[in-house]
Amino acid sequence: MTALDDGVRIIDAGKPPARFARGWHCLGLTDDFKDGKPHEIEAFGTKLVVFQGTDDGQLHVLNAYCPHMGGNLAHGTVKGDAVACPFHDWRWSGNGRCAGIPYARRVPPRARTRAWLTLERNKQLFVWNDPEGNPPPAEVTIPEIEGIHGPDAGEWSEWTWKTLRVEGSNCREIVDNVVDMAHFFYVHYAFPEYFKNVFEGHIATQYMESSPRGDMDLGTLSSGRLRSDASYYGPSYMIDYLYSEVGGGIDGDVEGGSGSGSEGGSEMEIVLINCHYPIDENSFQLQYGAIVKKLPGMTDEQAAEAARLTAEGATAGFEQDVEIWKNKTRIDNPLLTEEDGPVYQLRRWYEQFYVDAADVKDEMTRRFEFEIDTERANKAWRSEVEENLASRAEQTGTGA
Amino acid sequence: MQPVECATCGNQVLCEKFSRAHTSVQWTAEAAVVCTEFRARVTAGATSARIRTCRALRRSIDDAVENGTLEITDV
Ligand code: FES
Ligand SMILES: [Fe+2]
Numbered sequence: 050m051t052a053l054d055d056g057v058r059i060i061d062a063g064k065p066p067a068r069f070a071r072g073w074h075c076l077g078l079t080d081d082f083k084d085g086k087p088h089e090i091e092a093f094g095t096k097l098v099v100f101q102g103t104d105d106g107q108l109h110v111l112n113a114y115c116p117h118m119g120g121n122l123a124h125g126t127v128k129g130d131a132v133a134c135p136f137h138d139w140r141w142s143g144n145g146r147c148a149g150i151p152y153a154r155r156v157p158p159r160a161r162t163r164a165w166l167t168l169e170r171n172k173q174l175f176v177w178n179d180p181e182g183n184p185p186p187a188e189v190t191i192p193e194i195e196g197i198h199g200p201d202a203g204e205w206s207e208w209t210w211k212t213l214r215v216e217g218s219n220c221r222e223i224v225d226n227v228v229d230m231a232h233f234f235y236v237h238y239a240f241p242e243y244f245k246n247v248f249e250g251h252i253a254t255q256y257m258e259s260s261p262r263g264d265m266d267l268g269t270l271s272s273g274r275l276r277s278d279a280s281y282y283g284p285s286y287m288i289d290y291l292y293s294e295v296g297g298g299i300d301g302d303v304e305g306g307s308g309s310g311s312e313g314g315s316e317m318e319i320v321l322i323n324c325h326y327p328i329d330e331n332s333f334q335l336q337y338g339a340i341v342k343k344l345p346g347m348t349d350e351q352a353a354e355a356a357r358l359t360a361e362g363a364t365a366g367f368e369q370d371v372e373i374w375k376n377k378t379r380i381d382n383p384l385l386t387e388e389d390g391p392v393y394q395l396r397r398w399y400e401q402f403y404v405d406a407a408d409v410k411d412e413m414t415r416r417f418e419f420e421i422d423t424e425r426a427n428k429a430w431r432s433e434v435e436e437n438l439a440s441r442a443e444q445t446g447t448g449a
Numbered sequence: 450m451q452p453v454e455c456a457t458c459g460n461q462v463l464c465e466k467f468s469r470a471h472t473s474v475q476w477t478a479e480a481a482v483v484c485t486e487f488r489a490r491v492t493a494g495a496t497s498a499r500i501r502t503c504r505a506l507r508r509s510i511d512d513a514v515e516n517g518t519l520e521i522t523d524v
Contacts, residue, residue: 192496247498247500247501248498249476249480249497249498250497252496252498252499254498254499256501387468387471391473415475415479416474416476416480416497416498418474418476418502419472419473419474420470421471422467422468422469422470
């Protein structure tokens with residue numbers, strides 16, 4: 050190292066963990082798996098098959114590769130409550146036992162494949178991953194969303210659902226977003242005016258209040274203020290309760306500038322899911338979707354449309370994240386300012402899912418709160434946006 | 450981080466203030482066990498992790514800043 054390099058900050062890229070996080074992972078909407086066909090899921094460094102038993106109606110998840118000769122069950126067919134391998138028709142039931150081999154006199158004594166523990170909740174299918182092979186502790190579960198399971202579920206739209214495959218990044222990148230206040234301005238074109246994190250147990254929360262940058266138009270969602278209360282329940286499933294200020298129309302129209310005219314202070318309630326499962330240590334499947342509560346006078350179609358627009362807004366946002374991830378390096382030693390969120394404490398929390406249950410330390414799960422002073426940052430950002438607007442107005446030559 | 454004691458329940462946490470608006474709080478024990486406000490809300494069905502803050506503790510932190518026992522590190 051030369052003298053010129055003295056004091057230069059060296060990035061420690063580290064390496065992605067050798068195992069996959071312990072926890073419930075959402076694989077998708079249950080309805081999408083209930084079509085009588087086996088479905089292939091690339092996850093946890095292998096392939097899984099999801100199928101619905103014809104008689105029991107249950108969704109089952111097995112390792113996709115058949116223990117006989119390695120055939121791929123996801124390319125087979127559902128026969129009764131079993132999935133039949135396309136290679137030699139061995140039948141595998143939802144509990145992992147071989148249910149029959151049509152051409153053989155008897156089933157070998159230890160003919161069992163891996164059956165994954167499943168959970169159907171919020172009209173979504175989850176599998177439990179634990180490298181140690183233990184069942185989930187009682188307190189680690191996926192909460193029921195009121196808009197799906199509550200008494201007023203009828204007032205909510207159906208899920209819109211989207212997936213995005215992210216290559217070349219470990220899923221820690223998306224979890225980092227929980228604390229990343231400043232990227233909401235640069236990557237998601239919003240002023241994050243209030244920002245607080247709380248980590249406790251297996252839950253990590255981000256409270257944020259934001260308003261859109263006037264100089265950028267994403268063409269989606271509302272043009273007003275947004276309150277967001279978002280928690281990861283475990284390593285990969287985030288429920289984001291969004292309260293969006295809606296101006297005049299409820300059809301999602303976005304005015305270009307600052308449509309300050311409309312006073313009509315109604316608020317739209319949205320639940321946005323942001324979840325993922327690891328494909329391998331260097332890629333993951335991002336999934337997200339929204340439901341929207343019908344505002345008074347809103348038809349089913351309008352609510353569906355609002356949910357569609359929300360998901361579309363999320364798409365735009367995630368695509369911008371992906372663009373950053375694709376080109377960035379993994380970094381284990383980020384260099385932070387006081388206006389950055391608690392990245393190290395978040396990663397300390399996240400670490401609990403990657404160690405044996407017996408090695409989870411108090412410091413990973415003890416309650417930690419961090420409220421950022423957003424004032425200084427927003428002042429700088431406001432003036433940046435004003436400058437952008439001013440120079441744009443100059444270019445378009447206002448006043449002939 | 451500096452210790453701050455909640456005037457209501459005696460729970461001790463570690464705090465850091467970069468500025469008036471910034472607050473970092475590291476709890477040193479199970480919140481739902483040591484904090485009266487959390488205990489009451491958790492008993493009523495709330496999830497501890499989903500409670501944004503303890504108001505009594507918040508007041509104690511503000512007081513500690515006021516009377517100088519908790520320094521703002523901002524210069
Ligand atoms: S490999 Fe599956 S039945 Fe032979
Ligand atoms: Fe992001």
